[in-house]
Amino acid sequence: MAKIRGAVKVDTEKCKGCSVCLGACPMGVLDLAKEVNGKGYNYCYMKDPEKCIGCASCAIVCPDGVISVYKVKVD
Amino acid sequence: MAELTINDIIKEENLVYKKTKVMTDNVMHYCPGCGHGTTHRLVAEVIEELGIQDKTIGVTPVGCSVLMYNYLDIDMQEAAHGRAPAIATAIKRVMPDKFVFTYQGDGDLAAIGTAETIHSCNRGENITIIFVNNGIYGMTGGQMAPTTLAGMKAVTCPRGRDVNTMGYPLHITELIAQLPNVRFVTRQSVHTPANVRKAKAAIRKAFENQKDGKG
Numbered sequence: 001m002a003k004i005r006g007a008v009k010v011d012t013e014k015c016k017g018c019s020v021c022l023g024a025c026p027m028g029v030l031d032l033a034k035e036v037n038g039k040g041y042n043y044c045y046m047k048d049p050e051k052c053i054g055c056a057s058c059a060i061v062c063p064d065g066v067i068s069v070y071k072v073k074v075d
Numbered sequence: 076m077a078e079l080t081i082n083d084i085i086k087e088e089n090l091v092y093k094k095t096k097v098m099t100d101n102v103m104h105y106c107p108g109c110g111h112g113t114t115h116r117l118v119a120e121v122i123e124e125l126g127i128q129d130k131t132i133g134v135t136p137v138g139c140s141v142l143m144y145n146y147l148d149i150d151m152q153e154a155a156h157g158r159a160p161a162i163a164t165a166i167k168r169v170m171p172d173k174f175v176f177t178y179q180g181d182g183d184l185a186a187i188g189t190a191e192t193i194h195s196c197n198r199g200e201n202i203t204i205i206f207v208n209n210g211i212y213g214m215t216g217g218q219m220a221p222t223t224l225a226g227m228k229a230v231t232c233p234r235g236r237d238v239n240t241m242g243y244p245l246h247i248t249e250l251i252a253q254l255p256n257v258r259f260v261t262r263q264s265v266h267t268p269a270n271v272r273k274a275k276a277a278i279r280k281a282f283e284n285q286k287d288g289k290g
Binding site: 005006007009014016017018019020024041046049054056057059060061062063064065066067068069070071072 | 086094095266268
């Protein structure tokens, strides 16, 4: 069965760590990093990249538009 | 089959979503998680989808979103506090082929600019008004606004809004919906992905109504 694999790319320097995307993700892929970016915010990253389905829910709720979503079909 | 790595997935041809080109690359000054950023992006996406980037004129309010012109790559005009519908009326009447929208918070639209809002809607001006309501004066430190809900706490009503002394909240959306000249009024939210999609559909419908000259 074809499987969808997704990935998100976060512009970590612009991320403000508001965690809106964490609640929006249906698969629980995203989490806030322990490290901080140049502004002192814990930016978001993919904790569990295997689970991402590329649904773009995180990107459409991101207030700062820092998330780009990629999706590929795997046989 | 070899395991896919993230770098295999992150390629230009696999892109499904990225920030629209109508938005600039400036970092927004809003607080983390603020819905203004989402709403700005929805407006920008609708403008891009309708292909009206060079035909759109936005009117910004006074409030947090006063600096909206930094983030949207379209023509913008700054209005005096609460007077954005009046400016938008003028712009639309001088240039009827342009798409004119105002973007206002509740302190701007429902407090100081109540008269302008109600009268421009009552005249049935062919403009789009995007009203962002957080029920509080957020920029100045969280004071009670006319739209603050009953029982809601604010800096100037720490025990919650008491309707006996402070009156009931002003539901301007419902108020405007009564007017016969108003074409389309809706209330949306941007806190979950489903609601963001609904809000985008609503903004798109508002712009399409303007295109059809229906106001």
